[in-house]
Amino acid sequence: MSVVVSSVRTPLITGTKTLHDVSDDICRYVERPPSKSWMVAIALSLATLGFGVYCLYRTLWDGIGVWGLNKTVGWAWDITNFVWWVGIGHAGTLISAILLLFRQKWRMSINRAAEAMTIFAVICAATFPLIHMGRLWLGLYWVLPLPNTFGSLWVNFNSPLLWDVFAITTYFTVSLVFWYLGLIPDFATIRDRAKLPWRKKFYSALSFGWTGKARDWNHYETVALILAGLATPLVLSVHTIVSFDFATSVIPGWHTTIFPPYFVAGAIFSGFAMVLTLLIITRRVFHLENYITLYHMELMNIVIIVTGSIVGIAYITELFMAWYSGVEAEWYAFRNRALGPYWWAYFSMMTCNVVSPQLFWFKPIRRSIVSTFVLSIIVNIGMWFERFVIIVTSLHRDYLPSSWAMFTPTLYDVGDFLLTFGFFFTAFLLFAKFFPVINIAEVKTILKSDSQKS
Amino acid sequence: MDLKKNYLVGVFDDDDVLLNAIPKIRESGIKIEDVYTPFPVHGIEEKLGYKRSKMSVAAFCFGMCGTSFAIWMQTWMLGFDWPMIIGGKNFISAPPFVPVTFELTVLIGSLGMVGTFFVMAGLAPWAKPRIFDLRSTDDKHVMAIDLAANSRSENEIQGMLQSNGAAEVYRKDFED
Numbered sequence: 001m002s003v004v005v006s007s008v009r010t011p012l013i014t015g016t017k018t019l020h021d022v023s024d025d026i027c028r029y030v031e032r033p034p035s036k037s038w039m040v041a042i043a044l045s046l047a048t049l050g051f052g053v054y055c056l057y058r059t060l061w062d063g064i065g066v067w068g069l070n071k072t073v074g075w076a077w078d079i080t081n082f083v084w085w086v087g088i089g090h091a092g093t094l095i096s097a098i099l100l101l102f103r104q105k106w107r108m109s110i111n112r113a114a115e116a117m118t119i120f121a122v123i124c125a126a127t128f129p130l131i132h133m134g135r136l137w138l139g140l141y142w143v144l145p146l147p148n149t150f151g152s153l154w155v156n157f158n159s160p161l162l163w164d165v166f167a168i169t170t171y172f173t174v175s176l177v178f179w180y181l182g183l184i185p186d187f188a189t190i191r192d193r194a195k196l197p198w199r200k201k202f203y204s205a206l207s208f209g210w211t212g213k214a215r216d217w218n219h220y221e222t223v224a225l226i227l228a229g230l231a232t233p234l235v236l237s238v239h240t241i242v243s244f245d246f247a248t249s250v251i252p253g254w255h256t257t258i259f260p261p262y263f264v265a266g267a268i269f270s271g272f273a274m275v276l277t278l279l280i281i282t283r284r285v286f287h288l289e290n291y292i293t294l295y296h297m298e299l300m301n302i303v304i305i306v307t308g309s310i311v312g313i314a315y316i317t318e319l320f321m322a323w324y325s326g327v328e329a330e331w332y333a334f335r336n337r338a339l340g341p342y343w344w345a346y347f348s349m350m351t352c353n354v355v356s357p358q359l360f361w362f363k364p365i366r367r368s369i370v371s372t373f374v375l376s377i378i379v380n381i382g383m384w385f386e387r388f389v390i391i392v393t394s395l396h397r398d399y400l401p402s403s404w405a406m407f408t409p410t411l412y413d414v415g416d417f418l419l420t421f422g423f424f425f426t427a428f429l430l431f432a433k434f435f436p437v438i439n440i441a442e443v444k445t446i447l448k449s450d451s452q453k454s
Numbered sequence: 455m456d457l458k459k460n461y462l463v464g465v466f467d468d469d470d471v472l473l474n475a476i477p478k479i480r481e482s483g484i485k486i487e488d489v490y491t492p493f494p495v496h497g498i499e500e501k502l503g504y505k506r507s508k509m510s511v512a513a514f515c516f517g518m519c520g521t522s523f524a525i526w527m528q529t530w531m532l533g534f535d536w537p538m539i540i541g542g543k544n545f546i547s548a549p550p551f552v553p554v555t556f557e558l559t560v561l562i563g564s565l566g567m568v569g570t571f572f573v574m575a576g577l578a579p580w581a582k583p584r585i586f587d588l589r590s591t592d593d594k595h596v597m598a599i600d601l602a603a604n605s606r607s608e609n610e611i612q613g614m615l616q617s618n619g620a621a622e623v624y625r626k627d628f629e630d
Contacts, residue, residue: 018593019492019592019593020592020593023492023592023593145527145531153536153538154531154532154535154536155531156532156538156540157528157531157532157550157551157554158532158540158541158543158550160553162554163553163554163557166553166554166557166558167553167557169557169561170557170558170560170561173561173564173565174560174561174564177564177565177568178564181568184577185492185493185591188591189492189591189592191591192585192588192589192590192591192592193588193592205579205580206579208572208577208578208579208581209576209577209578209581209582209583210577210583210591211490211583211584211585211590211591212490212491212492212493212590212591213488213489213490213575214488214489214490214491214495214498214499214502214504215488215499215502215504215575216575216577217491217494217495217498217499218498218499218504218506218507219507219509219571219574219575220494220571220575221494221507222506222507222509222510223507223509223567223568223571226509226510226513226564226567227564227567227568230513230517230560230563230564231560231564233556233560234557234560237553237556237557241553244553441492441493441494442493444492444493445493445494445496448469
């Protein structure tokens, strides 16, 4: 085979790889014993998780009174964390579903890790509303349309909180199925390479007996395409419905029709930032620089500029409408956000989400690993503050000045947040060790058009 | 009855060579059992004479089941079984039922379709697949020809495979 390099298109996979190299490069880390850095990382994650589990235990044993909530601020870190994690969970299915429909081939080397991230982030998100119900184990059936207290009173289908239950459950299930479907051919690759009997058995079960028959591929591709078609409106619906939790209320600062598109853009914005944070580490640790190239990062940074700018416009529109509406309470809520006692949170949000992504207009910043890494973390800090600003500053000064209050987080607010971090990184590290972090079969389809012609 | 299955296996290095070989082999009257490829080779299903996948029909039917179930569930629970006054609104009204209806359509549609696919392709954790060549999930395209289904002799088929670009041809027998 002679090697032809396209002069028109930027190659997606560099280093003129053969099909066998792709299997080798990606399976190598699954087959090797774990590295020292992986052991250190998982130890740290497990320690964080352990501390989180302790805080969760105290939260459940003593009740959510251990949180810093008070009479006026009835929602704070818990729902902030919930919305933040759900937002992060938007990138994976967006990358694999929407970019599949748009035939964007650059998604192929990043979709696997992004989807895994989505699944873990959604689990983290779901933890908070469940803890908030006070009894985690009861929360699991309270939310389902089962007769209440086993009598015959049903859940309220007019409530956006119940829509959330359906949206998040569906999103989680469909993302999991989509992710697993993609993993099946790659598990078969690991199975057929395996020398150790336990590994052969383990991946044989995971691969569901996949052999790569042309007949199966034919159905498989159709199934993936239809799943993408179903998942596309689903991705957009999830954060729309999360925003309804606020938008359908009558609290000044929440009661705005701009919320659905604004939340969806913010979700994609923070999701891509988290994908970048994780992928920059993953490509370095697993030496995948030929698969996740600077070109991939640049494209993701462009998505960040676009969604970051939409978020910026939304902030300004919201502010303008609060003034233009002439509603005194609404205008006060916004003045209080920017100039009240929580001005620093508003200022952090504005700087991190509106100003910092604009730096990506400069090509050297967009193509630098260090600046991308730093900015991706800044964006996620900003997006956390966005939710904090929306939730806490809208609540802390309500209609009665005598009940105005400030919110101070306690150890358990922080600890329950750390719980999800511990879980997220533990799960991601286990995924990166035992599962192929890049979609092997899909990447093989783009090798030829990239670098080789027979 | 002889339970042995005898196959001739042709191994191809390149997908374009494989795509050119398939019609020639089929035209000469040889029946191909199936081709095993490490990645989806586009256009192979036409050359092998496979019809377009009808998974979309399954997705549509299951999706419709989801829609009807969601509408029935919400209407019956809130409208008939235990009507509740919530904010003075109608017991049955369409707008608040839209989100749950949409989500259940997607949920049941996708699970139903993927379930159908798994059942049709015989994919399950306990499945014991017939693997012709371990390299078919790595970098080789493997064509399996059932000798019992073909009237041509083994040598003729072997010659046909080789002249159409198969890098290796060998015989593989299975006990069942």
